[in-house]
Amino acid sequence: MDFAFTPEEEAFRKEVREFVDREFPPKWREHALDFFSNAGGPYDEQWSLHRAMAKKLGAKGWLSLAWPKEYGGRNSMLLQHILAEELSYYRFPGLDPFGVGMLAPMLLKSGNEEQKKRHLPGIAKGETMWCEFLSERDAGSDLASLQTRAVEDGDYFVINGQKCWTTAAHRADWGFIIARTDPEAVPNYRGLSFFLLDMKTPGISIIPIANMAGESEFNEVFFDNVRVPKENLVGGKNRGWFVVMGVLDFERSCIPAYGIARRNLDDALEYARKTKPIASALRNRLAELIVECEITRLVHYRAIWMLDKGLIPNYEAAMTKVYGLEVNQRVTATVCQVLGHYGVLTEGSKWAPLDGQAPSRYLRSIGNTLEAGSSEVDRIVIAQRGLGLPR
Amino acid sequence: MDFSLTEEQEMLRKAARDFLATECPKKLVREMAKDERGYPLELWQKLSEVGWLGLIIPEEYGGSGASFFDLVVLLEEMGRACLPGPFFSTVVLGGVTILETGSDEQKQELLPKLAQGKLLLTLALTEPSARYSADGIQTKAVQENGSFLIQGTKLFVPDAHVSDYLICAARTKETGIPEEGVTLFLVDAKSPGINCTLLETVVGDKQCEVTFDNVKVPRQNILGKLNEGWSVLEKVLEKATVAQCAEMVGGAKQVLEMTVDYAKQRVVFGHPIGSFEAIQFNCADMLIDIDGCSFITYEAAWRLSEGLPATQEVAMAKAWASEKFRRVATISHQIHGAIGFCEDHDLPLYFKRAKTWEVNFGDANFHLDKIATMAGI
Structure with missing residues (x-):
């Protein structure tokens, strides 16, 4: 085993840090943005910043690091992960998890050459932002029961139905969507197909949903006779389930939980150092979370290492996601506890420590164990695919 | 980064699992919990023959020169098998201490025997306070005529009842700073004044109370430097x-x-x-x-x-x-x-x-x- 980074990898991390330091507009620095608050924030200016930074990242060649060399990449999931880890730690905008983290690796695996040629460059340049249409009101963990229909009509598929909890649908340029093409299929997951969808297509209407942290990053989206050209079908008709399983493995392994959680924890540690003495139970709790963050980091690098070896992390990806985000949930709760009474003061309050971000991060973390597959689904993946327990 | 074992480590892991499946069935584990010695002598000899007692001992001292990580691979299998006996005390506590701080002469004298299964060691560190920090070391050693006299009680000492030598951590100087003034002594377990009693434990592993009553240790039996043992x-x-x-x-x-x-x-x-x-x-x-x-x-x-x-x-x-x-x-x-x-x-x-x-x-x-x-x- 080897837990060291190569000099090249270390140099890359340093380069990312210098980039962040140089490019972060001072005005926004104190707001400590991250992707979700950009997508869900009330200000168009935040989203504009996200887009501007995406283009800068793209110009550095950093949005295609994991891709094969013939597609302009550096063939290193590890470098992409280092980038994601650093950007999430510094809450730096610009990295689109849907395009860079999920769709691009899926297209490289399951897309045809036309689709790769058409869609990869926009992701690599940071010009095209994506969103993901999987869940519906009545189909989340039981995704295969989804009801949105796609019916063949000449050179098109016509989509009708509705999707829900779609992060950044109101901002994205393109989306990827799974819909039912064979309602008679048994089992039901064999009747699903996967499409790429231009968000400018007529018939799409979007209603924002505010979450309990006060952000409107996700949406309910309605499809009324939305016509998708057949060239946008990925993986073949009725083969969409297998594409989505790959997307989910990529999704679970692309969420940089360590960067998110460790930064939150570091905020609490810094505060605790200034306000000594802290209660010994809380001190113990913080020490536990330091360990949990380190384990989050290691479990994630295991999955990344597998990807670079050409293996598909499956239970390992689920573990990365469920453990890392549960850790973040515990961290954000503890951050508020370290702040004590001040942990209920929100942004804008003159007495609020840590820019009043702690309570909203705590509230937001409730979604951590629901999104990208609930913790229960992840544990079932670990038990059934990791340990071979029966269905 | 690399999350895999080397080919040699995979082989070591498999060899250990196979060996322990045959040589260390649960029946033996249960018997040894009640046995006073706590391990079969033949098994110890076999552990020596497969080269695991000397795994991390350099070749010049009769070992295999493997890395500490290799030892960790082996210990994982031993934990899996609940291997009874003084492997941990001899190879880890004793062997590592001598490798860290022993003089070349001490290494020449002790390590080949250890690798051959002819020498058992342990570390007498903890005391009735049961602390692993430096302030837990209250046992004293005072100089007298070129020797040291050790006085004190060590508790939870693994396998002291079978060890040939005890590496005893004792206080040789009081400075008020716990980390200062600790010295390591290589003590012949048969020295007069040593009294060893087995403790009754949950597992039936062999933890001991060892009392040192003015136990005389020659100065050349200091491991490392005087007062710098911590x-x-x-x-x-x-x-x-x-x-x-x-x-x-x-x-x-x-x-x-x-x-x-x-x-x-x-x-x-x-x-x-x-x-x-x-x-x-x-x-x-x-x-x-x-x-x-x-x-x-x-x-x-x-x-x-x-x-x-x-x-x-x-x-x-x-x-x-x-x-x-x-x-x-x-x-x-x-x-x-x-x-x-x-x-x-x-x-x-x-x-x-x-x-x-x-x-x-x-x-x-x-x-x-x-x-x-x-x-x-």
């Missing part, structure tokens, strides 16, 4: 702590495998219990705990093997293994139901070791306190 002990304890974690990781992996096998075949309400979400969630949590413990242990072991600073990683590994092996064993009991609660089932062997190993070299609270201090809180 810095050596810190290094030894880091390796011992990770070695202990490796046994715990092995034990926990075995417990999970037993649990999954049982959950697949035990049928209730017409279904194997392993198909129920309540059982699957628990098993998933066990794997999360075990993968976490494994990687943090491997990271610490790798750092020690590479000679990198590892204080924080070692503390993390033991803080985690201490809690998680117990938790894994407890969940496993819940899944096994009443059958696992029986004394003659294998599971209690692991549950008891989880309890015992939890406290060796500091429990979770001890290590969390260190981590908090390092974080400046």
Whole structure:
């Protein structure tokens, strides 16, 4: 085993840090943005910043690091992960998890050459932002029961139905969507197909949903006779389930939980150092979370290492996601506890420590164990695919 | 980064698993818990023959010159098998200490014998205060006519009853700073004034009370430098702590495998219990705990093997293994139901070791306190 980074990898991390330091507009620095608050924030200016930074990242060649060399990449999931880890730690905008983290690796695996040629460059340049249409009101963990229909009509598929909890649908340029093409299929997951969808297509209407942290990053989206050209079908008709399983493995392994959680924890540690003495139970709790963050980091690098070896992390990806985000949930709760009474003061309050971000991060973390597959689904993946327990 | 074992380590792991399956059945583990010596002499000789007693001893001293990480791979298998006997005390506590601080002469004298299975060692460190910090060392050694006289009580000393030499940590100088004035002595276990009593323990491992009543030790039996023993002990304890974690990781992996096998075949309400979400969630949590413990242990072991600073990683590994092996064993009991609660089932062997190993070299609270201090809180 080897837990060291190569000099090249270390140099890359340093380069990312210098980039962040140089490019972060001072005005926004104190707001400590991250992707979700950009997508869900009330200000168009935040989203504009996200887009501007995406283009800068793209110009550095950093949005295609994991891709094969013939597609302009550096063939290193590890470098992409280092980038994601650093950007999430510094809450730096610009990295689109849907395009860079999920769709691009899926297209490289399951897309045809036309689709790769058409869609990869926009992701690599940071010009095209994506969103993901999987869940519906009545189909989340039981995704295969989804009801949105796609019916063949000449050179098109016509989509009708509705999707829900779609992060950044109101901002994205393109989306990827799974819909039912064979309602008679048994089992039901064999009747699903996967499409790429231009968000400018007529018939799409979007209603924002505010979450309990006060952000409107996700949406309910309605499809009324939305016509998708057949060239946008990925993986073949009725083969969409297998594409989505790959997307989910990529999704679970692309969420940089360590960067998110460790930064939150570091905020609490810094505060605790200034306000000594802290209660010994809380001190113990913080020490536990330091360990949990380190384990989050290691479990994630295991999955990344597998990807670079050409293996598909499956239970390992689920573990990365469920453990890392549960850790973040515990961290954000503890951050508020370290702040004590001040942990209920929100942004804008003159007495609020840590820019009043702690309570909203705590509230937001409730979604951590629901999104990208609930913790229960992840544990079932670990038990059934990791340990071979029966269905 | 590389999360795989080398080909040689994979071979070592397989060889150890096969060897222990044959040579260390659970029947033997149970017998040895009641046996006064605590291990069969033939098994010790075989461990020497396969080269594992001298695994990390350099070739010039009659060993195989393998890395500390290799030893961790082997210890994981020993933890899986609940191997009884003085391997840990002799190879880790004794061997590592001599490798860290022994003079060339002492190494020449002791290490080849250790590798050949002809010398048993242990470390007499903890005392009735049961502390692993420097202030726990209250046993005194005073100079007299070129020798030292050791006076004090050591407690929880593993395998002292069979050891040829005890490495005794004693206070040779009082400066008010606990880390100063500690010296390591290589004490012949047959010296007059030593009294060794076996303790009754949960596992039936052989922990001892060792009293030193003016035990005379010649000056040349000092290991390392006079008054400078604590810095050596810190290094030894880091390796011992990770070695202990490796046994715990092995034990926990075995417990999970037993649990999954049982959950697949035990049928209730017409279904194997392993198909129920309540059982699957628990098993998933066990794997999360075990993968976490494994990687943090491997990271610490790798750092020690590479000679990198590892204080924080070692503390993390033991803080985690201490809690998680117990938790894994407890969940496993819940899944096994009443059958696992029986004394003659294998599971209690692991549950008891989880309890015992939890406290060796500091429990979770001890290590969390260190981590908090390092974080400046």
